[in-house]
Amino acid sequence: MGPASSAPPELTCADWLEVLEPCLTGPIFEPETVQRLRRLANGLPGECQGTLEARLAPGAGPIDLSVRLRTADEARALAARLPSASGFLSRWAERGGPLSPVRSVWLEWDLDREPDGAVLPAPLVCAKLPRDADPGWLTGTLLPALQDHALPAGQRAQVLACLEALPPTATLLYAFSLRARGNDAVRLEVFGLDPGEILGYLERIHPQSVAAVAKVVSLFEGVERLHLSFDVAEAVLPRIGIEGSFPRQPSREPRWAALFERLVERRLCSPAKRDAALAWTGYDTFWTAAERWPVAAIGPRGVCLRTLSHVKVVCAPGREPEAKVYLVFGPADRSSDGVASSAASRSALST
Amino acid sequence: MSSAELKRLLEDVRKDPCLLEELRARRRDPDAALGWASEKGYHLVLEDIAELLETDRELSDDDLDQAAGGDAWPPI
Numbered sequence: 216m217g218p219a220s221s222a223p224p225e226l227t228c229a230d231w232l233e234v235l236e237p238c239l240t241g242p243i244f245e246p247e248t249v250q251r252l253r254r255l256a257n258g259l260p261g262e263c264q265g266t267l268e269a270r271l272a273p274g275a276g277p278i279d280l281s282v283r284l285r286t287a288d289e290a291r292a293l294a295a296r297l298p299s300a301s302g303f304l305s306r307w308a309e310r311g312g313p314l315s316p317v318r319s320v321w322l323e324w325d326l327d328r329e330p331d332g333a334v335l336p337a338p339l340v341c342a343k344l345p346r347d348a349d350p351g352w353l354t355g356t357l358l359p360a361l362q363d364h365a366l367p368a369g370q371r372a373q374v375l376a377c378l379e380a381l382p383p384t385a386t387l388l389y390a391f392s393l394r395a396r397g398n399d400a401v402r403l404e405v406f407g408l409d410p411g412e413i414l415g416y417l418e419r420i421h422p423q424s425v426a427a428v429a430k431v432v433s434l435f436e437g438v439e440r441l442h443l444s445f446d447v448a449e450a451v452l453p454r455i456g457i458e459g460s461f462p463r464q465p466s467r468e469p470r471w472a473a474l475f476e477r478l479v480e481r482r483l484c485s486p487a488k489r490d491a492a493l494a495w496t497g498y499d500t501f502w503t504a505a506e507r508w509p510v511a512a513i514g515p516r517g518v519c520l521r522t523l524s525h526v527k528v529v530c531a532p533g534r535e536p537e538a539k540v541y542l543v544f545g546p547a548d549r550s551s552d553g554v555a556s557s558a559a560s561r562s563a564l565s566t
Numbered sequence: 567m568s569s570a571e572l573k574r575l576l577e578d579v580r581k582d583p584c585l586l587e588e589l590r591a592r593r594r595d596p597d598a599a600l601g602w603a604s605e606k607g608y609h610l611v612l613e614d615i616a617e618l619l620e621t622d623r624e625l626s627d628d629d630l631d632q633a634a635g636g637d638a639w640p641p642i
Contacts, residue, residue: 462631462634464627464631464634466630467631496630496634498625500623501576501621501622502590502593502621505576505579505580505586506580506581506586508576508580510573510580511573511577514572514576514617515572515576515617515618516617517621518623520625520630522630522633522634523634524634543634547633
């Protein structure tokens, strides 16, 4: 047998979905959505952690899929297969290049309809920012790279105004391009505001949304990690997202259950989906999932983790608030393999 | 990289729950696992057995919290 034919098959994200198969059931997962996830995941690398975005309202709903790229090699590999994001990913992969401060990149695929053919569809692209990112770099380098064009003057001024209005405790954590949705707005995600500060901040950047957001922000009282996201074009747009999470998983953090209970009481989450989300956390190895383990690709090695990332509630005009949960799966994160790691070692380019 | 012979065993274990149970019963004893594999016709070496048994680990709640982001900054 020649060397080419003995090379192990490439590990894909779909291999991990196969390991997870007993968990991909109702009420969160429908057979059709799982098939859709698998078809997309077949083209995505198995070295990356994935996240499943599930709607919590009663009834069936699409499940979106994201993967996180942490290394230049991962970025280069996907750049070759994603024409819409190849420019950004290739530039991010340049060691010491202008995008090297980006810590990691998330690619997100909306799966509310079947992906078109065998080619990977265009993803949303999200950059995780360094602490205290320079506003000039953000608006002059990063956002143009994400958008594939310079920001129009009005949008640039609006982004800068939103950053200027941030209180000192808050940090811009992520920046997204929404071009895959045919939208030229950029999404900004801010960390470090408590519920009262969120309303105060919105009062400064988009006062029209305060009344609607005030009705949902109380759901997140007592949540340790709050994120606020909003979209910026020539003006701040009315879709507002609030995310919440805790450092510990539900087995050791009862406030997760309390958060879900409040969502159920507000009819934003079905009781069955609450129970399924809270039961998500765990892991598999070859020994617990031998019949589904990707032996041909990785032998008996590896761990397939399942963790709860966060809950999001989205407010948009003319619609009821929508709650979603983000379920992480895949290999252990190399930066948090049970050891403390410095910011430098977590750098996306520290391969 | 796993040896071809170890992969052959693992592929068979995937298809046969009885083999998995027999292997599982010996997972604390490398010599017994090696002898069992030999009896079954798999020509493994101790390194193969070590690789296989090393994967039999339990994760603690701390491990899962760390994997989920733990106390690291940024948090999500």
